[in-house]
Amino acid sequence: MQYFHSVRLDEEKCLGCTNCIKRCPTQAIRVRDGKARIISNRCIDCGECIRVCPHHAKRAVTDPLSMMDDFRYKIALPAPTLYGQFNHLLDVDYVLTGLIDLGFDSVFEVSRAAELVSDYTRQLMRENKLKTPVISSACPAVVRLVKVRYPDLCGQVLPHLSPMQVAARLAKEEAIRQTGLAKEEIGCFFITPCPAKVTDIVSPIGISQSWVDGAFSIADIYKPLLEKMEQVKTPRPLSKSGIIGVSWANSGGESAALIREQYLAADGIENVITVLDQLEDERLTELDFIELNACPGGCVGGVLTVENPYVAKARIQRLRKYMPVSLNHVNGSVSPEILEWDGELEYTGGMQLSSDLVEAMRMMQEIDALEKMLPALDCGSCGAPSCRALAEDIVTGSGARLNDCIFILRKEASSLGVSLSDHPADRGRIHPTEEQNDDGKNAQ
Amino acid sequence: MSSSSVQPIVQLYEVPGNDFTRAGEASSKVKGILKKLGYDPDAIRRVSIAMYEGEINMVIHANGGIARVEIFPDRVEILLSDQGPGIADVEKAMEEGYSTAPDEVRALGFGAGMGLPNMKKCCDEFRIDTAIGKGTDVYMIIRVRGSKS
Numbered sequence: 148m149q150y151f152h153s154v155r156l157d158e159e160k161c162l163g164c165t166n167c168i169k170r171c172p173t174q175a176i177r178v179r180d181g182k183a184r185i186i187s188n189r190c191i192d193c194g195e196c197i198r199v200c201p202h203h204a205k206r207a208v209t210d211p212l213s214m215m216d217d218f219r220y221k222i223a224l225p226a227p228t229l230y231g232q233f234n235h236l237l238d239v240d241y242v243l244t245g246l247i248d249l250g251f252d253s254v255f256e257v258s259r260a261a262e263l264v265s266d267y268t269r270q271l272m273r274e275n276k277l278k279t280p281v282i283s284s285a286c287p288a289v290v291r292l293v294k295v296r297y298p299d300l301c302g303q304v305l306p307h308l309s310p311m312q313v314a315a316r317l318a319k320e321e322a323i324r325q326t327g328l329a330k331e332e333i334g335c336f337f338i339t340p341c342p343a344k345v346t347d348i349v350s351p352i353g354i355s356q357s358w359v360d361g362a363f364s365i366a367d368i369y370k371p372l373l374e375k376m377e378q379v380k381t382p383r384p385l386s387k388s389g390i391i392g393v394s395w396a397n398s399g400g401e402s403a404a405l406i407r408e409q410y411l412a413a414d415g416i417e418n419v420i421t422v423l424d425q426l427e428d429e430r431l432t433e434l435d436f437i438e439l440n441a442c443p444g445g446c447v448g449g450v451l452t453v454e455n456p457y458v459a460k461a462r463i464q465r466l467r468k469y470m471p472v473s474l475n476h477v478n479g480s481v482s483p484e485i486l487e488w489d490g491e492l493e494y495t496g497g498m499q500l501s502s503d504l505v506e507a508m509r510m511m512q513e514i515d516a517l518e519k520m521l522p523a524l525d526c527g528s529c530g531a532p533s534c535r536a537l538a539e540d541i542v543t544g545s546g547a548r549l550n551d552c553i554f555i556l557r558k559e560a561s562s563l564g565v566s567l568s569d570h571p572a573d574r575g576r577i578h579p580t581e582e583q584n585d586d587g588k589n590a591q
Numbered sequence: 592m593s594s595s596s597v598q599p600i601v602q603l604y605e606v607p608g609n610d611f612t613r614a615g616e617a618s619s620k621v622k623g624i625l626k627k628l629g630y631d632p633d634a635i636r637r638v639s640i641a642m643y644e645g646e647i648n649m650v651i652h653a654n655g656g657i658a659r660v661e662i663f664p665d666r667v668e669i670l671l672s673d674q675g676p677g678i679a680d681v682e683k684a685m686e687e688g689y690s691t692a693p694d695e696v697r698a699l700g701f702g703a704g705m706g707l708p709n710m711k712k713c714c715d716e717f718r719i720d721t722a723i724g725k726g727t728d729v730y731m732i733i734r735v736r737g738s739k740s
């Protein structure tokens with residue numbers, strides 16, 4: 148199976164340091180031959196490595212604004228997080244009018260779709276139709292994490308499309324009705340705070356074909372949009388959502404929209420993992436809704452935003468002040484079925500040693516033995532996030548070797564009578580390449 | 592490949608009695624190992640719950656102890672052994688809701704008296720050996736459902 152990832156490495160900028168390997172929540176990064184490599188089936192596109200890389204060598208692939216030209220009718224789908232990026236903004240319509248002036252034919256706020264998802268979730272929970280505690284499916288990085296690590300929790304993930312996909316579907320169907328154009332001639336563009344959403348466009352969760360055609364990062368659209376917004380004299384009355392939809396940008400917003408008390412909202416990937424671990428052990432049974440966002444503060448903390456998450460949050464709070472509570476409800480005009488996934492979330496794994504249990508046990512014993520030979524420093528110089536991870540890489544045959552560990556290499560060298568210099572210029576030799584695998588020779 | 596040809600994976604943990612904040616660490620490590628092995632999810636769930644409850648009991652009722660876990664392809668065997676006060680009336684202790692937990696741990700949400708009954712529910716074999724003033728051994732076996740014993 149092929150995995151698409153929006154998070155990529157810029158080889159030229161990567162210095163092969165250990166920042167990202169240490170911080171990746173799924174241990175999906177290794178440094179090999181002096182460059183970071185992402186292990187595809189473990190990556191959840193959370194963007195944590197983009198956040199920590201001091202050399203800006205990790206980036207998210209988003210679409211260029213020029214992609215709009217490929218479609219006859221272009222629709223902007225702004226994430227509510229976008230509204231938190233602008234200083235002194237008192238009216239969302241400035242942002243929406245600015246988007247029209249930028250060349251979009253129409254806008255469909257993702258917050259409208261968020262209100263529909265909230266309304267439908269409220270309804271299903273009232274009728275006790277969902278397995279509790281229900282886990283939100285709004286953050287695709289979290290949903291992918293559940294897919295690779297939590298087999299037991301897959302059935303508890305809210306089986307609804309993300310507001311982004313719902314917005315795109317409703318916007319596209321409306322545009323087809325109004326313009327008479329074919330589906331292919333209409334382009335829906337999500338204005339995204341994060342790489343995880345981009346991945347959810349290329350390989351969507353819960354449906355086979357994405358309704359969204361492209362993604363522009365908030366960071367990319369920020370400047371041209373701001374220029375247009377500054378020229379807006381009288382904004383057009385375009386906004387059709389309220390407090391509930393806009394609040395989805397912040398951690399806790401989706402939960403508050405359910406108007407229930409027994410919820411938990413956690414943000415930041417480490418916290419998310421802690422909560423999922425506890426859920427898996429059935430330690431949070433008194434709760435009925437779990438909102439999880441990979442980013443600190445919620446989507447306002449996405450890596451493709453420009454403003455500090457807490458500043459953005461405060462701004463959104465101020466913006467909400469004169470808004471109606473909610474303007475979108477599932478009823479006759481929107482049938483609830485279109486919000487639903489085609490099926491339950493499927494566990495894909497990706498963390499196990501082997502699909503054969505006995506084989507996995509043998510491997511684990513080998514890993515245990517190898518780990519005992521390593522210095523337990525977890526220094527990262529070998530390119531793996533911990534000594535244990537190196538042992539695992541060796542046993543799983545992913546190309547790592549025991550003397551990738553500089554301490555082992557030193558021991559080997561000194562037993563051959565050569566001394567390894569401590570000079571930083573020798574760092575490259577920590578990762579001997581295939582051609583130069585005679586370590587004694589390298590060390591001279 | 593016959594499953595008898597592989598040695599069990601044996602893990603030993605010391606469960607400290609003096610640091611309440613570290614309770615639950617051993618069971619979460621075991622869970623991590625089982626997941627890495629691709630173990631049956633239902634068995635992982637039962638092991639996690641049973642061992643977690645037993646570990647907590649050693650911490651709050653017995654001032655800590657040791658946990659020995661053996662992982663076989665078809666089952667997990669767990670021995671929790673402490674040198675605490677022992678359990679005077681095991682039958683009573685097994686009742687749902689019975690608890691002698693002190694107030695300070697109740698404030699953290701422990702002491703509902705459901706630990707032992709839940710442990711038993713999770714296990715295929717469950718035995719308590721206890722002696723007043725000497726300590727308690729809890730012995731548990733969790734089998735992978737559908738595999739023969």
Ligand SMILES: Nc1ncnc2c1ncn2[C@@H]1O[C@H](COP(=O)(O)OP(=O)(O)O)[C@@H](O)[C@H]1O
Binds near residue numbers: 653684702
């Ligand atoms: N390892 C142990 N050593 C001594 N007493 C124990 C031990 N485990 C359980 N008990 C006794 O059994 C009772 C019931 O245990 P349990 O069902 O786990 O409830 P709880 O831990 O909430 O009190 C405890 O309150 C305690 O009196």
Ligand code: SF4
Binds near residue numbers: 193288340341441447
């Ligand atoms: S919290 Fe929001 S911004 Fe961050 S990864 Fe999840 S969906 Fe994207």
Ligand SMILES: [Mg+2]
Binds near residue numbers: 644704705706
């Ligand atoms: Mg207990």
